[in-house]
Amino acid sequence: MQQVSDKETKIILELAEKALKLKGDFVELGCYKGDTSLLLQRLLHQNGEDRQLWLYDSFEGLPERTKEDASVAGDGFKKGELDVTKKEVVLKFKKAGLPVPKIKKAFFEDLTPEDLPEKIAFAFLDGDLYTSIKTSLNLVLPRLTKNAILLVHDYNNPQLPGVAKAVDEHFWQKQEVYETLALLHNKC
16 A cells, blocks of 8 residues: 555655755654665765754554544554565665664654754655654654755645644644745645
8 A cells, every 4th residue: 555645755856855955964753664765865875965854753554543633534544554664664774775874763742853863855744643743743853954855744634634733733833933834745
């Protein structure tokens, strides 16, 4: 099953390319099989970048849904769904002849700010559920460099309503302004 559409992939890569002009590393919270990660690493590698790509995933599938994630359309997103092993992701990079990024196996709620790079130029958040996105935002936003690019996948996806709820709550409550915030819905 394709988690990120071809159109979304194109947008991700276009914005990632813009982030090459900025200071800071690239992060992806929720890498699943590493398909998007591989493309980001290839972009960094082809441009001779010495900065790091950091990947975060539980490698145990989705965590438990909360009431904020309730959706008849999203009943298929159960705890443990979308699991893949860290070894599979590492092997994908090795087969492609690309450097293996820094990979942290953990549920997002178990991460601390020290687990992330000090400066982030590009962040792709693909946590699928309310708590995962809320936690990701809290971890990533304080470390974004000036003009950094933040993408949140599945915003306004009727199957995953918790994503939009987490984003909306964060930005309405904190009333922060970010220059580049892209919200991707997999029906792009």
